[in-house]
Amino acid sequence: MIKRLAVIGVGLIGGSLALALKKNGQVAQVIGYARSEAVRHEALQLGIIDEAAASIADAVQQADMVFVAVPMGAMAAVLAELAPYVNEKTIITDGGSAKQQVIEAAKASLGSLFPNFVPGHPIAGTEKSGPSAAFAELYEAHRVVLTPTSETRHDALEQVQQMWQQVGADVFVMDAEQHDVVLAATSHLPHVLAFNLVGMLAQRDDCEAVLRYAAGGFRDFSRIASSDAIMWRDICLGNREAVLDLLQQYRAGLAQIEAAIRTGDGDYLSTFFNQAKQARDSRF
Ligand code: NAD
Structure with missing residues (x-):
């Protein structure tokens, strides 16, 4: 007590x-x-x-x-x-x-x-x-x-x-170092992605028209972009190295997806999306 x-x-x-x-x-x-x-x-x-x-x-x-x-x-x-x-x-x-x-x-x-x-x-x-x-x-x-x-x-x-x-x-x-890497991957990076998606759409001239058609998927993905801005600014700056490492990895993955879409490489997309789906379905 x-x-x-x-x-x-x-x-x-x-x-x-x-x-x-x-x-x-x-x-x-x-x-x-x-x-x-x-x-x-x-x-x-x-x-x-x-x-x-x-x-x-x-x-x-x-x-x-x-x-x-x-x-x-x-x-x-x-x-x-x-x-x-x-x-x-x-x-x-x-x-x-x-x-x-x-x-x-x-x-x-x-x-x-x-x-x-x-x-x-x-x-x-x-x-x-x-x-x-x-x-x-x-x-x-x-x-x-x-x-x-x-x-x-x-x-x-x-x-x-x-x-x-x-x-x-x-x-x-x-260990604190391991904690910071794990949390950068599972929490800090997802928050940065959600803030970036919603922030990017909010800056478009047609933002209202676009968001009018946002449905459940967008709502799920963007929920954490409603989190406190100061808190997340501090977390990004406080765990700078781990967040930057993961952002770099994420950008590399995004570049591959972008290239596959550009070249019409459907096999890459379906294989990669399927691997991600299996990884998620096996855990949640
Ligand atoms: P919060 O905004 O709900 O609460 C923060 C509190 O701190 C408020 O009462 C505010 O008045 C007070 N405060 C702010 N600056 C202060 C200062 N200089 N001196 C004294 N008080 C001050 O935030 P929260 O979600 O409770 O987050 C608190 C901590 O917990 C943060 O470090 C955050 O990283 C961590 N955390 C947050 C979450 C989450 O999901 N919100 C989860 C785990 C850990």
């Missing part, structure tokens, strides 16, 4: 963890901080937090567990701000979508308390954001990846693992 949980960033990810732990009776008190007072007030009103802190220092000082769930671009500043106010008993964890960047920031800020930091990433979410998007069931039967370093305290890792299991998640431990 967590006595006092501090949630920095009470949006979809932070808010849902707080609601889930409360629902399951796994936390006695949740104190929350978000940059804007309106968001803190909203989180209080929605019962996500029991107390709104006026500063990061106030939020973390008495906490036994700190969960940082701000956009990736704010992680380093938040970790630097909280560092002077945590002690050797405080466990600090996060929900950021790219792990190597957060680990570097935590190492730089936390100094001798870096072993208390357990890097994490819940593989769960929706295209919605803010406190009103949070719900207690978000993590049920979803994966959470923890990417401890060689310095991470074993007992801290165990407690964070337990916290996620208590909200119904399946916890996996993975």
Whole structure:
């Protein structure tokens, strides 16, 4: 049981963890901080937090567990701000979508308390954001990846693992570098593709006429282009190398499809599409 949980960033990810732990009776008190007072007030009103802190220092000082769930671009500043106010008993964890960047920031800020930091990433979410998007069931039967370093305290890792299991998640431990490549492939690249498709169509003069005829397939493919722009800007920049590598691979594949269409190479197209279909059908 967590006595006092501090949630920095009470949006979809932070808010849902707080609601889930409360629902399951796994936390006695949740104190929350978000940059804007309106968001803190909203989180209080929605019962996500029991107390709104006026500063990061106030939020973390008495906490036994700190969960940082701000956009990736704010992680380093938040970790630097909280560092002077945590002690050797405080466990600090996060929900950021790219792990190597957060680990570097935590190492730089936390100094001798870096072993208390357990890097994490819940593989769960929706295209919605803010406190009103949070719900207690978000993590049920979803994966959470923890990417401890060689310095991470074993007992801290165990407690964070337990916290996620208590909200119904399946916890996996993975190396941060591997995590960043895997997530670039399965999440970051698909978001870039969806943003690019919708953005490209939106710039066409006949956009309205084109989108009027968009049906289920377009809706499915484009749903994630409705995700928060700042969050995805930060993820692309935060996982730059892996995203760039995959974009290059993707462009090479697209060039082959383009060449096949140009030359009328139907065999290439049907073989390739069929391989992709089989790969998908065998997994979902
Ligand atoms: P969100 O926009 O719903 O919530 C972010 C919260 O952080 C908001 O309460 C906002 O007020 C607060 N905030 C922003 N800047 C801040 C700052 N400088 N200091 C303090 N608070 C600040 O976003 P989210 O979807 O909950 O994402 C949070 C983190 O979780 C991100 O790092 C994201 O990469 C990661 N994540 C998101 C998803 C997803 O699908 N949305 C999934 C897994 C992980």
